[in-house]
Amino acid sequence: MRDDQSENDTDARGDELLTFRCAGQHYGLPLVDVLEIRGWTKPTPVPHSPNYLRGVVNNRGVVLPVIDLALRLGLPEAGDNPRNVVIVVQKNRRVLGLIVQAVSDIISPRLSELQASDQFKPHGDSLLTDIYLADDVFVRVVSTAAIMLPVLERARLA
Amino acid sequence: MDPFGSIRATFFEECAELLETLEAGLLALQSGLEDDDTIDAIFRAVHSIKGGAGAFDLGPLVAYAHDFENALEALRSRAIEPSPGVMIILLRASDTLSDLVTASQGTSPPPRFDASELARLGGSGGDMATARAEDPSDVRRVRPSDQSTSGQTYQPSWTIQFEPLPGLLASGNEPLFLFRSLEVLGSIVVHVIDTDLPALDDATILSGRLRWTIVLRPSAPDLTETEIESVFEFALNLCIINIKPVPVADPMSCDEADLDRNQVSTNEAQLSATTATTVSTPSRHQPSQSPASIRVELDRVDRLVNLVGEIVISQSMLAQEIQGETYPDAPAIRTRLEELQQLTRDIQDGVMAIRAQPVKTLFQRMTRIIRETAQSTGKLVVLETSGEGTEIDKTIVERLADPLMHMLRNAVDHGIEAPALRATLGKNQVGTVKLSAMQRSDRVIIEIVDDGAGIDRGRVRAKAQERGLINHGDTHTDAEIDNLILLPGLSTSKDVSAVSGRGVGMDIVRQAVRGLGGTIQIESEPGCGCRMSVSLPLTLAILDGMVVRCGQQQLILPISAIIETRMIEDAMIEELPSGGKVTAYDGKLVPLIDLATELDLHNACASDYQDSAIIFVKPDEAGAFGLRVDGIDAQLQVVIKGITDNLGHIAGISAATILGDGQVSLIIDPASLRHRATSWQPNSLLESNRSSIGG
Numbered sequence: 001m002r003d004d005q006s007e008n009d010t011d012a013r014g015d016e017l018l019t020f021r022c023a024g025q026h027y028g029l030p031l032v033d034v035l036e037i038r039g040w041t042k043p044t045p046v047p048h049s050p051n052y053l054r055g056v057v058n059n060r061g062v063v064l065p066v067i068d069l070a071l072r073l074g075l076p077e078a079g080d081n082p083r084n085v086v087i088v089v090q091k092n093r094r095v096l097g098l099i100v101q102a103v104s105d106i107i108s109p110r111l112s113e114l115q116a117s118d119q120f121k122p123h124g125d126s127l128l129t130d131i132y133l134a135d136d137v138f139v140r141v142v143s144t145a146a147i148m149l150p151v152l153e154r155a156r157l158a
Numbered sequence: 159m160d161p162f163g164s165i166r167a168t169f170f171e172e173c174a175e176l177l178e179t180l181e182a183g184l185l186a187l188q189s190g191l192e193d194d195d196t197i198d199a200i201f202r203a204v205h206s207i208k209g210g211a212g213a214f215d216l217g218p219l220v221a222y223a224h225d226f227e228n229a230l231e232a233l234r235s236r237a238i239e240p241s242p243g244v245m246i247i248l249l250r251a252s253d254t255l256s257d258l259v260t261a262s263q264g265t266s267p268p269p270r271f272d273a274s275e276l277a278r279l280g281g282s283g284g285d286m287a288t289a290r291a292e293d294p295s296d297v298r299r300v301r302p303s304d305q306s307t308s309g310q311t312y313q314p315s316w317t318i319q320f321e322p323l324p325g326l327l328a329s330g331n332e333p334l335f336l337f338r339s340l341e342v343l344g345s346i347v348v349h350v351i352d353t354d355l356p357a358l359d360d361a362t363i364l365s366g367r368l369r370w371t372i373v374l375r376p377s378a379p380d381l382t383e384t385e386i387e388s389v390f391e392f393a394l395n396l397c398i399i400n401i402k403p404v405p406v407a408d409p410m411s412c413d414e415a416d417l418d419r420n421q422v423s424t425n426e427a428q429l430s431a432t433t434a435t436t437v438s439t440p441s442r443h444q445p446s447q448s449p450a451s452i453r454v455e456l457d458r459v460d461r462l463v464n465l466v467g468e469i470v471i472s473q474s475m476l477a478q479e480i481q482g483e484t485y486p487d488a489p490a491i492r493t494r495l496e497e498l499q500q501l502t503r504d505i506q507d508g509v510m511a512i513r514a515q516p517v518k519t520l521f522q523r524m525t526r527i528i529r530e531t532a533q534s535t536g537k538l539v540v541l542e543t544s545g546e547g548t549e550i551d552k553t554i555v556e557r558l559a560d561p562l563m564h565m566l567r568n569a570v571d572h573g574i575e576a577p578a579l580r581a582t583l584g585k586n587q588v589g590t591v592k593l594s595a596m597q598r599s600d601r602v603i604i605e606i607v608d609d610g611a612g613i614d615r616g617r618v619r620a621k622a623q624e625r626g627l628i629n630h631g632d633t634h635t636d637a638e639i640d641n642l643i644l645l646p647g648l649s650t651s652k653d654v655s656a657v658s659g660r661g662v663g664m665d666i667v668r669q670a671v672r673g674l675g676g677t678i679q680i681e682s683e684p685g686c687g688c689r690m691s692v693s694l695p696l697t698l699a700i701l702d703g704m705v706v707r708c709g710q711q712q713l714i715l716p717i718s719a720i721i722e723t724r725m726i727e728d729a730m731i732e733e734l735p736s737g738g739k740v741t742a743y744d745g746k747l748v749p750l751i752d753l754a755t756e757l758d759l760h761n762a763c764a765s766d767y768q769d770s771a772i773i774f775v776k777p778d779e780a781g782a783f784g785l786r787v788d789g790i791d792a793q794l795q796v797v798i799k800g801i802t803d804n805l806g807h808i809a810g811i812s813a814a815t816i817l818g819d820g821q822v823s824l825i826i827d828p829a830s831l832r833h834r835a836t837s838w839q840p841n842s843l844l845e846s847n848r849s850s851i852g853g
Binding site (some may be wrong): 043047048057058064093094 | 235
């Protein structure tokens with residue numbers, strides 16, 4: 001009986017994730033935070049902004065700020081490649097576009113695949129919330145709130 | 159779901175208007191304008207509120223309104239005079255009434271007030287009754303002496319006996335409606351006969367057991383029985399009616415007891431009233447003198463504004479496409495396009511005008527703030543307003559209320575001195591605060607001027623140093639010290655009062671004004687007073703802009719700020735030892751700001767000056783400066799898209815727009831640009847800028 005129960009527990013699934021590739025690595029975002037996925041257009045630069053804030057783009061009439069997620073994560077920049085993809089995330093009625101290389105899949109990883117992320121977090125990086133080993137691929141799950149934080153902070157100070 | 163939800167909402171909207179009329183009337187009386195129309199208007203306002211409140215069973219509101227009415231009646235009948243003391247009590251009463259209305263909406267706790275003030279006023283005239291019975295539920299005793307003054311009643315009068323049959327209420331008829339219709343014909347006195355009422359246990363709601371006797375004094379001498387009957391035409395088979403002329407008009411003096419019962423029964427009748435009555439109550443008693451108007455939901459207007467904005471963008475795109483091509487009919491097409499642009503402009507103006515509201519209502523609310531603040535700080539202050547007719551966009555009006563309140567509170571609390579001190583300084587004991595609004599091209603300037611002590615620069619400097627906002631030993635201009643009060647955490651008041659002192663107020667003002675795309679300026683003269691100027695854009699949505707180039711990028715500069723443009727070779731540029739540049743304009747040296755450098759754009763602009771131009775900009779009173787750009791491309795009407803929600807505040811940029819080619823273009827904020835380039839920034843602001851950029 002107990003074996004059955006524990007088997008159920010390990011089979012339990014975590015939140016749905018949108019997986020994507022960024023600077024050659026695999027990442028995941030909680031699907032609930034994703035508003036839409038769109039193509040890359042050349043952003044209009046915004047003055048006095050951190051290097052990862054590439055600027056703003058016209059998203060169907062809304063002025064959307066876009067950041068280079070690789071730079072934000074401390075990885076080599078994605079650059080102005082027209083084949084890049086923008087994931088539009090939303091938190092607390094604020095939107096942000098994340099420039100990534102490509103979008104992969106939507107997965108619901110099993111909790112049993114969860115690797116304790118504390119051991120793997122380099123330099124106390126608080127942008128990562130979980131790491132899954134799903135289908136022999138490490139998927140690093142990032143926190144939308146943490147990514148948006150500096151942009152949000154700035155909006156609050158306004 | 160409250161079936162009366164939307165009617166309640168309408169009632170509260172109308173209450174708001176009535177309260178405005180009430181306060182305006184009281185203020186007029188206070189300033190010496192004593193005419194019957196004003197008093198009548200005041201009375202009607204309170205009466206209407208009471209009527210509606212009764213229908214919704216808002217007990218405390220009805221009771222207070224009733225006391226208020228008594229007091230006003232005493233005023234109207236000259237039992238009391240509108241002396242300053244009386245007016246203060248009445249104004250306080252109108253504030254309390256307003257609070258009670260708000261409390262009745264369930265959004266705030268009930269206010270505490272002293273009911274005896276009004277009762278005392280009303281008591282002196284409370285016995286007087288009005289010859290005009292304005293509401294069957296509010297019948298007063300009719301005195302013989304009033305008959306002659308009523309002047310509008312003729313003989314003979316009629317006695318109507320009215321007994322509803324069981325089917326009357328079920329058919330949707332309502333004795334109250336019928337009495338109101340009768341009232342159109344003349345004045346009525348209604349008596350209820352409730353001797354047939356069964357015991358409560360046996361009573362059924364659907365079969366009424368009440369009968370009424372109505373005495374009607376027609377206002378037209380030739381009223382016929384048929385006309386009276388026609389009032390009951392929908393209920394003919396559902397009631398028993400007996401109409402008899404009365405040979406001689408006897409002064410009817412009725413029993414107090416009858417009157418009370420009558421009030422109770424008609425209140426019950428009111429509670430069961432359907433929508434038509436409750437909406438008609440206020441309008442019946444409020445002959446509107448304002449031009450015909452309709453109420454529109456704000457959402458609809460907003461949608462309209464957005465659509466017009468999109469039309470403007472589409473037009474720009476169209477113009478851009480056509481520009482490149484050579485059509486056989488090119489001149490004709492261009493003419494048509496210009497006509498289209500003119501029409502769009504007109505629509506846009508019209509739509510913006512819908513949302514525009516005069517600041518009058520806002521200013522009126524402020525009189526109450528001054529009253530309350532003066533009272534709680536023990537000062538004597540009078541508020542003078544001007545430019546109330548100036549119109550600004552509705553959303554700006556709403557968002558301006560809080561900052562204005564803070565500024566006025568500060569003016570009274572910190573600015574105006576105590577009466578005794580003012581006397582020793584040779585000033586009038588009563589301080590003056592002037593609140594004004596005026597339109598200047600595409601901006602609205604709102605000013606608050608007080609004749610108080612001005613800003614105590616010594617204390618501000620000391621407090622700022624204490625908080626680490628400025629360093630000891632730095633020198634600052636007077637203006638810089640004055641503007642320190644806008645920083646968060648800076649308050650020089652010794653005590654924290656309920657009004658101010660926590661150092662929060664002016665920071666909120668600064669943020670709110672910035673959020674509206676405006677600027678705020680403070681001028682102070684010690685001993686004389688202080689002037690605070692808020693400059694706001696007229697509309698939030700559409701802007702006339704000049705497209706300027708900075709390297710690869712195009713930015714928009716608001717045309718309203720531009721005074722002149724000049725090619726670079728025609729300009730005289732000097733470099734200062736500190737590294738800044740100046741140029742000559744109109745015989746004076748003004749700072750020269752390089753747009754590319756100042757905005758720190760990542761795609762560095764070409765520094766060869768060939769195509770460059772200098773645009774002389776004067777965004778507000780503070781002074782002109784020159785702005786060097788790489789080129790001037792076009793003049794455009796653009797739709798303003800906000801960016802502060804997602805990006806926060808960026809120095810030098812106010813908003814963004816979408817150009818005809820679909821690209822986002824930033825809109826320059828010249829005042830903010832100059833501020834950042836030329837003035838010194840206190841430590842706290844620098845810190846906060848650094849931390850937000852560092853991420």
